[in-house]
Amino acid sequence: MPSKYIDLEKLRAYLRHFPAVDFVVFVDRALDELSDEGLARVLHDYVGLEEFRQSAPTEVPLLSAVEAFHADALRGTFYEDFDVNSRNYLEMSRGTQYFHATFGRLLRRCLEAERVGQEPELARAFGLLFDLMKRIDGDDRIVFYADESGSWQLCVVWPEVFQRWCPCVAATTTSAEYLAAMRDIIELLPSHRQDELAKIIDYWQPKS
Numbered sequence: 001m002p003s004k005y006i007d008l009e010k011l012r013a014y015l016r017h018f019p020a021v022d023f024v025v026f027v028d029r030a031l032d033e034l035s036d037e038g039l040a041r042v043l044h045d046y047v048g049l050e051e052f053r054q055s056a057p058t059e060v061p062l063l064s065a066v067e068a069f070h071a072d073a074l075r076g077t078f079y080e081d082f083d084v085n086s087r088n089y090l091e092m093s094r095g096t097q098y099f100h101a102t103f104g105r106l107l108r109r110c111l112e113a114e115r116v117g118q119e120p121e122l123a124r125a126f127g128l129l130f131d132l133m134k135r136i137d138g139d140d141r142i143v144f145y146a147d148e149s150g151s152w153q154l155c156v157v158w159p160e161v162f163q164r165w166c167p168c169v170a171a172t173t174t175s176a177e178y179l180a181a182m183r184d185i186i187e188l189l190p191s192h193r194q195d196e197l198a199k200i201i202d203y204w205q206p207k208s
Contacts, residue, residue: 070132073099084146162200
C-alpha cells in the first residue's frame with residue numbers, strides 16, 4: 001500500500017531540476033487549487049490581494065476565455081524574444097512561459113468540461129487551441145522559442161485530448177466532415193502518434 005504522505009524535502013530537491021516554464025505552469029495550476037485563505041498565506045509578502053477581491057466568485061465561460069486567449073495570441077501578446085547565445089538557448093521568455101501556462105489551463109478546462117449538450121462550444125474551443133498550434137508550426141509570431149520551435153513543446157497528451165475532442169466533433173458533423181477535421185489535426189503529429197490515435201478516431205466516427 002503506497003504511503004499517503006509526500007516527502008516535501010525530496011520533492012523540493014527533485015523540482016530544482018525543472019525548467020522555469022514548468023514553475024510558471026505550477027503556479028498557474030496552484031491558483032485554481034488553493035482557497036482564498038491559502039493564496040493569502042502563500043502570497044502575502046509578495047502580492048497585496050485586496051485589490052483583487054470581489055463580492056462573488058466569477059469564472060469566464062470556457063469558450064469566451066479561449067476566444068480571448070486566441071485573439072491575444074494573434075495580436076502577438078505572448079511573443080517576446082531575446083538575444084540567443086550558447087548559454088541561454090534552452091530558456092524561454094516570460095511571454096512564452098505565460099503562453100504555455102495559459103494554453104495548458106484552457107486545454108485542461110476543455111478536458112474537464114461537461115460534454116453532453118456542450119459539444120459545439122467544446123469543439124470550437126478545442127479548434128481554436130489547435131489553430132494556435134498549427135500557427136506555431138507554421139512559424140507565425142505566436143511565441144518565441146530560442147532553440148527548436150514547434151507545437152510539440154506544449155507537451156499535449158494526445159490520447160486524452162482525442163478521447164474528449166472526437167465525440168464533440170462527431171456530434172456536430174457528418175462522417176465525411178468528421179474525417180476531414182481529424183485529418184486537419186492529425187497532421188500536427190508524427191506518424192507513430194497518428195497510428196496510436198486511429199482507434200479513437202474510428203470509434204467516434206459518425207455512421208453517416
